[in-house]
Amino acid sequence: MTRARDRLLWVFLGVLFFLSVIPCGCRTRCPIDVDETFAKALRIWPGIDIPDSIDAKCDPVDWRSFSYPQDVKVQVTISFGDLFKAHSCEGEIGLYSFEGNLLDTRPVVPQTRVYEFTFTAQKEKSYYFKISARKGKSAYVLRAEVSPIDPCASCPPERCCKEAGLCCEPGTVCKGKECVPADVCDPPCGRGFLCVVGRCEEACPQGCGKGYYCDEARRACVPTSPKQKQVIPEKPKVETLPRCPAGKTYNPKTGQCEGGGSNIVGKVIEATQTGKGVEVIINRGSDHGVRKGQTATVGGYQFTIGTVSATRCKATIPNASADELKGKTVTIFGD
Structure with a gap:
């Protein structure tokens, strides 16, 4: 009787051991995730293909950061899976500013392989990409390209200092390679000219007819005297002076x-x-x-x-x- 009891106890313990060992042996071991938060975001280097992968079970979130030493226009391309082949990942890509504001977002679906983001990056400010998967997994390649910003894209012509790479502040104009006050001309404008946004311009380009003069402040020809309804007197006769001998x-x-x-x-x-x-x-x-x-x-x-x-x-x-x-x-x- 004691032997039978002992045998049953050993069988029970064996079953417990088997049940505890089998699940552990089949469980998938996930690698350590090194970029699951924005504080651990890996850097994006421009002009370089950066391969990575995402998995809804083991690696559901990747964070990437971008910064540059000057103001630039940035285009980031994220390509999922293989060329001409649909991937199995479903998720989302979000672009965040250095202040944590969401700038752009795109849903990741198997039917779309390439996702492009274009934005203007401020000098030495960090921008973040959050790549997340809620279903499936896929490898992806990330690439960033930068190009200089046209300083005069939205700048009035008189304020554009293209050679200096800047747009002058309101109230100033570009002269040479620097911004100067708009109402100052060097050298000063001569008579009949006005200083307009840093350049001398004729006050009355077409000239003024007889009986009119140029009002420089108004940039218009005005009568020499107020118009009045009156009889215009005859021009007085000019006294002819006697002719004198030579000398x-x-x-x-x-x-x-x-x-x-x-x-x-x-x-x-x-x-x-x-x-x-x-x-x-x-x-x-x-x-x-x-x-x-x-x-x-x-x-x-x-x-x-x-x-x-x-x-x-x-x-x-x-x-x-x-x-x-x-x-x-x-x-x-x-x-």
Whole structure:
């Protein structure tokens, strides 16, 4: 009786051992997962094919990270399985920013082999790919390519410094290879020109007709005086000065033709139409003996010298036209 009991005990223990050993012997051993969290993400090197695999049972999640020492456009391609052959994996690929925000996501299905992600990577910022499988398994190849960013892709032409590789801030323009304030021109613009986004432009490119002048601030031709409904007076008759022999000039003060030794001859270098007549600048001044108040003539008009500088003098001639006086010879009479 004791032997039978012992035999039954040994059989029972043997069955227990068999039941405990058999399942362990058939269980699949999974390799150690080294990239199952973003903190363990393996680096993506541009221009290199990186092979890996994913398995819903043993290796359900892979994390990969990408960064670059400058701003670039990035294209990442992840190819599952073999060429022209469907794989058996179902899952998802997610792209995350360095702040942890989801930028893009794609479902992984057996009918699709290649998945492409394109994004702009900021200098030295990390971006993460989470590749997960919920069913099946597959090998895959990951490859990243980078290309420089066009700094002027969304930049106004005047702010684009392509050679310097940058887009100037609002309120500045590109000049040479640097950004300068938009309202500064170097060298400064001359008369009749305005500084527009760092470049000199004509205020009135088409010019202004008779009776109008260019308002540089408005960049428009405006009348020299407000338009009024009135009778335009007849142009006064110009007194014809007597002809004098060669070498002599008529002096209206004395009414005589006098020798030209004390007279000064110059030329109108600038004539501007104003509401009072024509303002002329003559290329003679105090260095040539000109004094304020002297009488002078030009083109049949008699007038009085006003402001005098060392090499220039200025006067206003009523009832005259700027077009007919510009470039004319002026005679300034001596005392």
